[in-house]
Amino acid sequence: MVQRLISELGTLGKLENQIITSTSFPGLEDGIWENVAHVRLTGFKDKAGEGGGAKLKAKMYAYYMSDEEVEKDGVGDGEDGDTHSIVTLPHTSLAGQWESLHYSTPLQSRLLSYAEVSIKAASLGVNSSICSFNRVVLLHGPPGTGKTTLARGMAQKMAIRFGSSYSRSQLVEIHSHSLFSKWFSESGKKITQLFDRVEEECEGGDTLVVVLIDEVESLAGTRSCAAGEPSDGLRAVNAILTGLDRLKRYPNCLVVTTSNMMKEGGIDPAFLSRCDVRMFVGGMGEEARYGVLKEEVEEMIRVGVVVDSMLPNFDDAKIENLPLYELARATEGAEGRELRKIAMLGMVEAGGCEMGTQLDEFVDFMRRGWALRAEGE
Missing domain, CATH: 1.10.8 (Helicase, Ruva Protein; domain 3)
Known part of the structure; x- marks a missing residue:
């Protein structure tokens, strides 16, 4: 299939991120469009071959995208809320988000490589006491640079690439700002309940779980700044640190966090020490x-x-x-x-x-x- 596309459509540059359908390419294979919605070729890495030509090593992933309604919950209060949501992956609402992002550095390939290595190493049983990894990453940078979209797109990519290794994949998105503002007096308790729910999804090991904690500084702000109001702020930070430590024992779980305020003293050092990688998402060239x-x-x-x-x-x-x-x-x-x-x-x-x-x-x-x-x- 891939070789046919290349011979018909020409150079790799013309194929990159193009969505190919029965309308745009009706003669791909006899009968293939009966079961295939579209084909997307992405993630090209040219490797020079003999005579200066480019070698193409193709990997094909066949998958079905869910259109199930996104589950939203107010953490056990019986009311509608937006403290967190759960999406079955791959999901139609996230289609194309990864490909829509453009950066001046190889940020996307580095993030995806980190995520793949983290899950594969854990599944191989690599001793994290010897080769330390927590499967926690922090994406930080100014507002509007696509950090949340990047995290969601990465989760979608992981679900596709590990589709044969897990029976299903889920994205659990925690909205830190909403959680903290709605449950200020008991945010520590609610955070613990959220991590309980994440652990339920991780149990059994047959589900790939990606946890996205947006605006993590709302929950993991430095405890030294909370000296004047130690009660709830400290409980929230302690709860999220404990939650991350609990998730570490699940090889099928990856945590991605975002922050607009990654500056000295802005995020608790204990949280930062749990992040394997901190990636800056900056302006566009x-x-x-x-x-x-x-x-x-x-x-x-x-x-x-x-x-x-x-x-x-x-x-x-x-x-x-x-x-x-x-x-x-x-x-x-x-x-x-x-x-x-x-x-x-x-x-x-x-x-x-x-x-x-x-x-x-x-x-x-x-x-x-x-x-x-x-x-x-």
């Missing part, structure tokens, strides 16, 4: 910004707002100084969350969802929309 904008325009092409056009890769766009590259340069300092709005701002400037707009004209609308947004800040 020129090439990463171009990738986001290119993806937005491709979506406009897909739905017919922009006429079908070939969008060059970053290097070619830079050499030719194309309008979309110029827009990427003009958005210096913008984060992914802001960049993702530019196509819609372009549609506003165009006066609506006019179908069949020429590429350069639409990029100009995007440029004008971005300029007006910047002026208003």
Whole structure:
């Protein structure tokens, strides 16, 4: 299948992250589209072969994406709440999130490699007292850089790659800020109950469990800063530290945390010492910004707002100084969350969802929309 795609569609660059369906590639294999929704080729790593050619080592993962309703719970109070949620993976709501992220460093490959090694080493029975690992990672950086999306996308990737090793996979997402504000007087107790629930999911070892603790500084702020109000703040930090220690004995559990405030004294040192890896998720470079904008325009092409056009890769766009590259340069300092709005701002400037707009004209609308947004800040 992969070799057929390469021979028909050409270079690897044209295949990267493309979603291939029965409409775009009807002749893939006789009868294959009866059971396959789409094919996505991703994660290319070129390796030079003899004569300078590229070697392709392909891995194929077949999976079914769940569309089950996300379970939300207020931690045993009988009321609807948003203190945590549980998603069966892979899930349709997370499809494409990993591929939508663009960074100037190999952040995604490093994170995924860490996650895979952590789970594989634990399943092999590596003695963590000798080769220390807690299967806890901290993603930190300014708001809007995609830390939460990165964590969710990684969980989806892990569920796909380990689909043959576990009967099911789940993402347990703990909303620290909501938990702390809603249950301030008894947050320590509620955190303990949450970790009880996570342990239930881990029991038996046949479920891959990824725990995402968003805005972890809300729960794991340094205890030295809580001297004036020691009761609940200290109990919350102690509860999360104890919870992490409890999860360490489950080889099928991985914990990912995020923080906007990873600064000296901002997060408790005891929590930081439990993190195997701390990864900084920073601003986007020129090439990463171009990738986001290119993806937005491709979506406009897909739905017919922009006429079908070939969008060059970053290097070619830079050499030719194309309008979309110029827009990427003009958005210096913008984060992914802001960049993702530019196509819609372009549609506003165009006066609506006019179908069949020429590429350069639409990029100009995007440029004008971005300029007006910047002026208003």
